[in-house]
Amino acid sequence: MSYTTKVSTCSLNQHALAFSLNLANLKAAVDAAKADNSKYLLTPELSLCGYGCEDHFLEPDTESHCWEILAELLPSTLNCPNFLLDVGMPIVFNGSRFNCRVLVCDGRIVGIRPKTVMADDGNYREGRWFTPWCRGVGELEEYLLPKAFIDSVPGSSQRTAPFGLMVFRTSDGLKLSVETCEELWSPESPNIELSLLGVEVIANGSGSHHELRKLHRRLELIIEATKKNGGVYLYSNQRGCDGSRVYYDGSSMIVCNGQVLRQGVQFGLKDVEVLTATVDVEGVRSYRACRPSFRMQSASHSCPREQVNLESMRAFLPAASARRDLKPTDPVELTFSTPEQECLLGPACWLWDYLRRSGGSGFFLPLSGGADSASTATIVFAMCKLVMKEFLAGDNEQLRRDVVKVVGEGAVVRTAEELCNLILHTTYMGTSNSSQQTLRRAGVLASHIGCYHLSANIDAMVSSVVGVFTTITNCRPSFESAGGTSVEDLALQNIQARLRMVLAYMMAQLLPWCRKRKGFLLVLGSGNVDECLRGYLTKYDCSSADLNPIGSISKVDLKNMLKFAAVEYNLAILAEIVAAPPTAELRPNGAKEEHTQSDEADMGMSYEELGVFGRLRKISRCGPVSMYRKLLHIWPELTAQQVADKVKRFFFYYSINRHKMTTITPSYHAEAYSPDDNRFDQRPFLYDARWSWQNKVMDTLASEDQQGLC
Ligand SMILES: Nc1ncnc2c1ncn2[C@@H]1O[C@H](COP(=O)(O)OP(=O)(O)OC[C@H]2O[C@@H]([n+]3cccc(C(=O)O)c3)[C@H](O)[C@@H]2O)[C@@H](O)[C@H]1O
Ligand SMILES: Nc1ncnc2c1ncn2[C@@H]1O[C@H](COP(=O)(O)OP(=O)(O)OP(=O)(O)O)[C@@H](O)[C@H]1O
Ligand SMILES: NC(=O)CC[C@H](N)C(=O)O
Numbered sequence: 226m227s228y229t230t231k232v233s234t235c236s237l238n239q240h241a242l243a244f245s246l247n248l249a250n251l252k253a254a255v256d257a258a259k260a261d262n263s264k265y266l267l268t269p270e271l272s273l274c275g276y277g278c279e280d281h282f283l284e285p286d287t288e289s290h291c292w293e294i295l296a297e298l299l300p301s302t303l304n305c306p307n308f309l310l311d312v313g314m315p316i317v318f319n320g321s322r323f324n325c326r327v328l329v330c331d332g333r334i335v336g337i338r339p340k341t342v343m344a345d346d347g348n349y350r351e352g353r354w355f356t357p358w359c360r361g362v363g364e365l366e367e368y369l370l371p372k373a374f375i376d377s378v379p380g381s382s383q384r385t386a387p388f389g390l391m392v393f394r395t396s397d398g399l400k401l402s403v404e405t406c407e408e409l410w411s412p413e414s415p416n417i418e419l420s421l422l423g424v425e426v427i428a429n430g431s432g433s434h435h436e437l438r439k440l441h442r443r444l445e446l447i448i449e450a451t452k453k454n455g456g457v458y459l460y461s462n463q464r465g466c467d468g469s470r471v472y473y474d475g476s477s478m479i480v481c482n483g484q485v486l487r488q489g490v491q492f493g494l495k496d497v498e499v500l501t502a503t504v505d506v507e508g509v510r511s512y513r514a515c516r517p518s519f520r521m522q523s524a525s526h527s528c529p530r531e532q533v534n535l536e537s538m539r540a541f542l543p544a545a546s547a548r549r550d551l552k553p554t555d556p557v558e559l560t561f562s563t564p565e566q567e568c569l570l571g572p573a574c575w576l577w578d579y580l581r582r583s584g585g586s587g588f589f590l591p592l593s594g595g596a597d598s599a600s601t602a603t604i605v606f607a608m609c610k611l612v613m614k615e616f617l618a619g620d621n622e623q624l625r626r627d628v629v630k631v632v633g634e635g636a637v638v639r640t641a642e643e644l645c646n647l648i649l650h651t652t653y654m655g656t657s658n659s660s661q662q663t664l665r666r667a668g669v670l671a672s673h674i675g676c677y678h679l680s681a682n683i684d685a686m687v688s689s690v691v692g693v694f695t696t697i698t699n700c701r702p703s704f705e706s707a708g709g710t711s712v713e714d715l716a717l718q719n720i721q722a723r724l725r726m727v728l729a730y731m732m733a734q735l736l737p738w739c740r741k742r743k744g745f746l747l748v749l750g751s752g753n754v755d756e757c758l759r760g761y762l763t764k765y766d767c768s769s770a771d772l773n774p775i776g777s778i779s780k781v782d783l784k785n786m787l788k789f790a791a792v793e794y795n796l797a798i799l800a801e802i803v804a805a806p807p808t809a810e811l812r813p814n815g816a817k818e819e820h821t822q823s824d825e826a827d828m829g830m831s832y833e834e835l836g837v838f839g840r841l842r843k844i845s846r847c848g849p850v851s852m853y854r855k856l857l858h859i860w861p862e863l864t865a866q867q868v869a870d871k872v873k874r875f876f877f878y879y880s881i882n883r884h885k886m887t888t889i890t891p892s893y894h895a896e897a898y899s900p901d902d903n904r905f906d907q908r909p910f911l912y913d914a915r916w917s918w919q920n921k922v923m924d925t926l927a928s929e930d931q932q933g934l935c
Pocket of ligand 1: 723765767809911
């Protein structure tokens with residue numbers, strides 16, 4: 226008897242509520258797994274409807290469409306008694322909605338397994354739509370299948386299915402069970418009990434979005450679980466932008482006894498990626514049985530009274546050790562992206578999904594020659610590189626169709642630069658306050674990445690608006706350098722910035738027409754985390770766009786990304802852009818070649834300091850006083866009063882500008898320090914900006930520190 230089996234997992238680029246697309250992806254995955262002669266296929270969390278349906282989960286339509294496409298999927302499992310398919314969907318049972326796995330074998334639903342631990346932190350809101358199931362393994366209920374579903378499956382006699390936490394046992398003795406996404410991350414993961422119950426194959430269907438360095442954590446959790454308890458662990462993750470700010474980064478995997486046998490692509494453009502491994506179940510059994518501590522705890526776990534016997538299913542491969550294709554899959558070497566690659570490639574893949582699904586024919590970006598808009602442009606170029614690589618490989622028919630849809634029938638694309646020329650449109654929008662240096666840098670970057678670039682002087686727009694204002698009010702504002710007040714100066718800065726946004730939208734609407742192409746362009750924004758946190762942006766200026774790929778990335782991380790891209794793509798201009806001092810160029814500058822208005826001087830703090838404030842505020846959950854306490858150790862070179870003053874200044878600007886985050890452009894979620902008010906960082910937007918109590922406490926602590934009292 227051989228104790229080797231073949232199992233598959235997959236990454237699927239499902240789109241919330243796009244049932245036809247989701248069904249097609251699932252069918253393709255089933256076909257690929259069956260072609261691999263696999264016995265089991267795991268798919269991502271809520272794979273039938275897409276993970277990100279959000280409040281659509283509250284609509285009965287979402288569940289009923291899942292049943293409809295499940296009925297369409299069932300025939301692909303018919304006459305395959307040795308193949309188990311595992312999909313995800315919402316199911317209402319006894320009045321509560323559960324996030325369920327539905328396991329199908331030979332055209333029958335053999336079990337429905339509800340999720341026990343909700344993901345409710347950060348971007349996750351599962352508790353808003355789903356109830357956690359709280360019964361133990363083997364405590365099964367009988368679920369009456371919906372009549373419409375039964376009627377749509379011709380010839381089926383099935384009326385009910387077991388509902389609850391269950392262990393499946395095949396006729397030849399393989400034990401398999403599932404847990405769902407967050408359960409792996411919880412303190413008492415179900416995989417522990419399942420392993421002690423002798424389950425050899427544990428599967429986790431997930432909807433886990435990208436965050437920098439999160440893949441390491443996922444791998445640690447899975448490797449540690451199977452190192453400690455032995456077992457085969459299959460992980461399946463959603464891929465792509467399914468309609469929101471997050472990007473699911475695939476990386477599905479198959480792990481056995483702490484060793485990774487298959488690792489899927491993290492930033493890939495295939496809608497369906499199936500990974501299959503031949504796994505040695507005997508190896509799992511012997512791994513466990515040689516560990517006295519495992520044996521002892523396992524022996525005290527009684528097997529659940531009710532387990533689901535898959536009478537007709539044989540999981541193990543025929544015993545013919547000479548057959549090479551039955552050889553257990555060898556472990557692979559793990560591959561990880563660097564944080565710089567993650568900053569570049571995650572947003573690049575997200576933008577591609579957004580573009581092809583939005584019906585847009587490209588992007589428009591106001592390109593200033595500064596680091597932020599250069600970062601956005603570089604991410605679009607990275608997207609073009611990824612797309613062209615896949616396009617030229619020639620085996621991704623869906624991508625080929627998407628490229629044709631975006632660039633238009635008949636357009637010829639052979640290189641990333643050619644694609645970039647059709648997709649990315651940039652414009653330098655200078656005023657009399659702009660410098661020659663930023664104009665040049667924008668032009669050089671544009672020519673190197675190949676985008677369609679124009680250069681404009683918007684002084685006429687600015688003077689028209691100021692002229693209209695003067696006519697209405699009979700007051701003419703001046704810059705401080707020309708004798709005006711700071712209020713006038715700021716208003717004159719803001720009008721330049723706002724008019725850029727107005728022109729940007731006009732360009733986005735009409736540039737395709739000017740180029741005799743069809744469609745519209747999506748406007749890209751380039752505000753970074755630190756500017757948002759400090760409020761160093763004009764509300765409704767170029768920070769207002771359709772999408773922002775860098776909105777949750779700090780300036781420091783962006784600069785590292787640009788340095789990496791300078792080498793990776795041979796774009797020396799990026800190194801020059803990184804080295805230039807950040808400037809808004811909104812005030813008059815005399816005849817100087819480089820502008821002397823400096824972001825850091827204007828803000829009263831450096832980008833590096835802002836990065837520290839941002840992490841402490843969000844990731845370490847610090848209010849002013851606890852931030853002060855932590856910073857005393859982080860900045861030992863400063864006096865306590867200097868630290869207190871910096872904290873006060875940060876919180877003052879943060880609070881007077883927090884309202885800007887309510888209207889900030891939707892941005893890619895990349896980092897845990899994101900200040901995105903809409904979903905991730907929920908806080909008031911009207912503060913008492915004096916922080917009088919907190920500041921008093923800080924001053925007392927600082928003076929005690931200075932007197933050596935604490
Ligand atoms: N509590 C509150 N709740 C809701 N809304 C509130 C508000 N307080 C002010 N507001 C509104 O917000 C407005 C103030 O915001 P805003 O108009 O942005 O004006 P403001 O924040 O005063 O100025 C923009 C700042 O961004 C700087 N900047 C730097 C670099 C680049 C750029 C650029 O744009 O390229 C800008 C610029 O130098 C200046 O310091 C008020 O006029 C009011 O309408
Ligand atoms: N001269 C300009 N031409 C075109 N767009 C501009 C110009 N100046 C500013 N913008 C737009 O407004 C946005 C905000 O400007 P801001 O000065 O804050 O950033 P930046 O110039 O991209 O980068 P940096 O902060 O490194 O200077 C820019 O990202 C850019 O999209
Ligand atoms: N969908 C989930 O349950 C996700 C939970 C988990 N914290 C993750 O990010 O992967």
